Amino acid sequence: MKNLVNFKIAVFFSLLFFLSSNLFAQGYILKDDGLIDARAQEKINQIGNEVKTKLGVSIYIYTIKGLDLPEKLPMKKKFATIKAHENELLPALKKPYILLTAFIEDTHVNLIHSNDSLKQIVDKDDILDGYVVPLLASKDKNTLFAKVSASMLNGYASIADTLASNKEVKLETSIGNEGKVSSTIWRVFMYTIIVTGLLAYTYAVLRKRKS
Structure with missing residues (x-):
């Protein structure tokens, strides 16, 4: 009987720990409107837990489809509403x-820091322009769901890696430099298209003048 009681107590506390861990893990994605894949969510929560434990910083994500703003709303008012x-x-x-x-x-x-010291460590433009925007803005066959999932995980992981690098801490959940590589490839591809387009335009103009 005593062993049975001890077993039930052990099961109870194990279940309690499991539930509390999951509740804590879900706290980093404030909202996603169903736009972030479950596997990406799991990875984000793993990274968030490790960063919180080792570095004491909470990294949050808030992703929504939009605020249903009027199409003709002036840009200044649009920005103020979102802010x-x-x-x-x-x-x-x-x-x-x-x-x-x-x-x-x-x-x-956007990237919002709770204090200036974090702002100095994690550069907003570097994260958004290098890891988030390229994947969101890419013109390919991937669905919006896939793009949002990839960009949010990409940005989130890069924030975590930057914080860890600053403290010389190794993150077991890190996805390494994969995110930067994919963004770099995308940039090279886009620049190639632009340069090729300019050359083609220049060639057409010169040919027209000769004729």
């Missing part, structure tokens, strides 16, 4: 934090 929406999220976040936001239909992505 106000972002600011409403901040009081509930645990400091220190970094928040990666994406409003897909409004074509807006």
